[in-house]
Amino acid sequence: MKKMEDYLLADHFVVVIPDIITPYEQKILTYLYAPFLGPQAKSLYTTFYSLVKPGETESEMMSHSAFFNIMQIKKPEKFLEDRSVLEALGLLETYFYETKDGEPNRYIYLMKRVLDPYAFSQDPNLSHLLRAKIGDETYEKIMVDLLIRNFDISKFQNISKAFDEVFTITEDLPMIDFSAWWVDAKNKGVRVKNVHQQFENIKVQLLAQGDWAPEVLNDPRLKTETNRYCFFYCLTTEEMAQAILLSATSDYQIDYEKLPEAVKIVYANKKQPVAVKKIGTVLPKANSELVKKLETTSPAKVFEGKTGTELLPNEIQIFDQLQRKTGVSIGIINVLMLYVLEEKGGEVPSYNFYLKILNTWIRKGIKTTEEALRYINSTPLSRKSPRKEKPVPEWFDKHMEEAKKREEEERKKQESEENMLSMEELEAIFKPKKKGK
Structure with a gap:
């Protein structure tokens, strides 16, 4: 052979x-x-x-x-x-x-x-490997040689012009998606596949920055939460260690109630919010490669790959909570997110919106990523055709303001209720209305 x-x-x-x-x-x-x-x-x-x-x-x-x-x-x-x-x-x-x-x-x-x-020095795996190989003294000399410049740019003022100070965009053109043709060759650092090794790296960094008791760092809950947050928020080991330090008390105990907020702070600091980009492609049919990717990729990465933009910390928390509450696989969470992205034109709605759809899927017996993909491809998305605008009557603004107030009151009332939508109601939301001939 x-x-x-x-x-x-x-x-x-x-x-x-x-x-x-x-x-x-x-x-x-x-x-x-x-x-x-x-x-x-x-x-x-x-x-x-x-x-x-x-x-x-x-x-x-x-x-x-x-x-x-x-x-x-x-x-x-x-x-x-x-x-x-x-x-x-x-x-x-x-x-x-x-x-x-x-x-x-x-x-x-x-x-x-x-x-x-600088990026090399901030990568905990690469920098640790090199320091262990050549020693800290040689490592620092190399970094001094590579990083220090003749002129300290931090003492200068950035007077560069912004884009909109020079150029003016007069026509609103839709974005053209070339993502299928683009090969991302950017080096994003080393990838750690073994989550146990990932957690060990985090512990090493924590021990270097504080007097931690062994029972605190060896707590199974810490390992579970750490691996979970690293996956959902796409955090490096260094960033996760920073979040743990932010949530720690003065005597180096971890406040697990503060940890979610600390994670969101770290994520927000490394990610800059970007305007939502509208998307309009049809979701692909199920295949083994797609299913594998959906089941092993965090929602944040799937969202970024689909839209070219990044989820905000509160939006990532939605998908984390959905998975915690329902126990469905990451693959189903990703399919749900993609489906709602198509339905809502690139927007990320509330937690309750996702939960209602997900509970309906569960009641329909959807248990795998393949089943979820087949279901959404057999369910038409609601598409509203554009309408011509007519002259607005004088009374219209006041009427709409009152209607919005009533709608907001009704929305708050509905969100406080625990009852889920029925299948008929969901179909009414997601199936397009038939046009009269």
């Missing part, structure tokens, strides 16, 4: 780069990454870049066998080992496509830029 290495020789690959690698990035690669990359993995990284012609972002298709001959790689296992090192350090992403009828399989090697020195 053939091993993976045997198949790899016949398979083809393409290298995709974000841009050429600059001399400054070469310096960062040498000083910050090379100590634990090793000469072979570093050489593989720079060689992949060299396969792309100047002014282009993709290489020509090449077989691994031909590449191994050029690189004098005698053992495919060594190539796989070096490739894994680059992947683990966030310098490379590998994508695989299995072909049919005996054709060579395809790989895409998506290269990632090295992190800038």
Whole structure:
């Protein structure tokens, strides 16, 4: 039986780069990454870049066998080992496509830029790995060399013009979505798959910043809440440690009632609110790759990938509470969010709005992500056709103001009730009205 290495020789690959690698990035690669990359993995990284012609972002298709001959790689296992090192350090992403009828399989090697020195120092995994390898004294000397400039920009005043001070947009054009064509080559730091290791990293950072009792840090509740918040709010280990410190008392006990607010503060500080972008694409049908992504990706990441904007802390809390209350899978939560995004034109409504729909799904026996996807694709979205505006009578403004007051009072009354909508009421909300001929 053939091993993976045997198949790899016949398979083809393409290298995709974000841009050429600059001399400054070469310096960062040498000083910050090379100590634990090793000469072979570093050489593989720079060689992949060299396969792309100047002014282009993709290489020509090449077989691994031909590449191994050029690189004098005698053992495919060594190539796989070096490739894994680059992947683990966030310098490379590998994508695989299995072909049919005996054709060579395809790989895409998506290269990632090295992190800038400050981002590297803020990554708890990379900085810890380098400090352990070269020692704190050498680490600090390298950072001084890479970070300090001849002129301290913090002492200068930023007098740059804003966009709207120079340009004027007179026509309101809808956004054109090119996300399906765009390949994100931005380096977002290393990815920790093992949640146990993630929690251990958080504990190390907490111990470095306070006198914590072992029973506090080893509390199973802390691990559960930490992993949960890191997932929902897409927090790094450093950011989660900061949130825990914000919620801690003076004697280093964790106030679990303050922890949710602390998490939202940390998230809000790292994310800038962006205006909601309208979306209008049809939700895709269920397939194994889509289902896997929905079941392993946080709602915040799914929302950002769909709309190009970011959820606010209070909005993330909605999906966290939904999952806590109902116990449904993350996949179903993500499907629900996408469905409501389509229904509400990119807006994020109240918690009760989502809960009513979700409880209806539960009563209909929807238990898996696939079932939720099939259901929403079989349920038409309500689309209202635009109407022509007519002259407004004098009494209309006063009438609308009174109507809004009554509507607000009625809304508050409905939100305080625990009763859920019936299936008939839900169908009336989500199914479009039939137009008369």
